[in-house]
Amino acid sequence: DAGITQSPRHKVTETGTPVTLRCHQTENHRYMYWxxxxxxxxxxxxxxxxxxxxxxxxxxSDGYSVSRSKTEDFLLTLESATSSQTSVYFCAISERDEQYFGPGTRLTVT
Amino acid sequence: QKEVEQDPGPLSVPEGAIVSLNCTYSNSAFQYFMWYRQYSRKGPELLMYTYSSGNKEDGRFTAQVDKSSKYISLFIRDSQPSDSATYLCAMEAGNNRKLIWGLGTSLAVNP
Incomplete structure (x- = not known):
């Protein structure tokens, strides 16, 4: 996952707040996934x-939105975080069929 | 019924054993088959990638695809404690760039 970074790596947030997770790649791959x-x-x-x-x-996808304004960045937004969205979030990139993963973001919604 | 079935284990073996991990699937359109290894608190990493039926070998790892039986396997020879991880299978029909995942099998190799 040297060419994929995720930020933040850990986050604790409260129910009802918006949260944005960022995925950044340096591989110039076309496809990106959350x-x-x-x-x-x-x-x-x-x-x-x-x-x-x-x-x-x-x-x-319910409760999540995404944006990709540049090839290298893919943002995931939790519009109003709920406890059911407590999870580990992984970004992946792909140019063909196989996907390559980032290190993950551990999100806790209290 | 899930499109991809994988026994979650856990599987526990002694060091040096041959390990067999398996997935079955229901969609005959799947053409691309992958095995990923995931260490605790890390992202999945691609281990093996095969297209169509047959065997593919890479060091101690062999991936086998039997499309007639809709069955794929990953064999690990001379297993090591460093092989202790969760192994996930994934597959794709080749038409939408979306992988269908098994739930993963947890493997522990005991020294």
Missing amino acids: YRQDPGHGLRLIHYSYGVKDTDKGEV
């Missing part, structure tokens, strides 16, 4: 992007 990972549910796709300003929903 996942959440929870025990018993595995990796679940939230949103993904197939180019600048081109995004689409994944299987668990």
Whole structure:
């Protein structure tokens, strides 16, 4: 994950506050993804992007929005954080079929 | 029924054992198959990538795909304590760049 960074790496926030997570890549890959990972549910796709300003929903997109204004940055926003959004969030990038993951952001909503 | 099924384990083996990890799937359109390794509190890392049926070997790791049975396997020879991790399978039909994931199998290799 040398070419992918996520910030912040850890965050604790209160219910009802907006939160933005950032994914930054230096690989110039076209596709970028946001996942959440929870025990018993595995990796679940939230949103993904197939180019600048081109995004689409994944299987668990409710309560999340994304933006991609530059190739290298993909932002995930929790519009009004809820306790059910406590999770580990991973960004991934891809140019073909295989995906490469960032180190993750551990988010706790209290 | 989930599109991809993977036994979560945990699997515990002695050092040096041969480990077999498996996934089954239901969508016959899947063409690309991947195995990822995830250490505790880290992101998944790509271990093996195969296209279509057959075997692929990389060091101590062998990935096997049987499309007729909709079954993929990852074999680890001479397992080491450093192989202790969760192993996730993933696959894709090749038409939308979205991977379908297994839940992962937790493996512990005991010295």
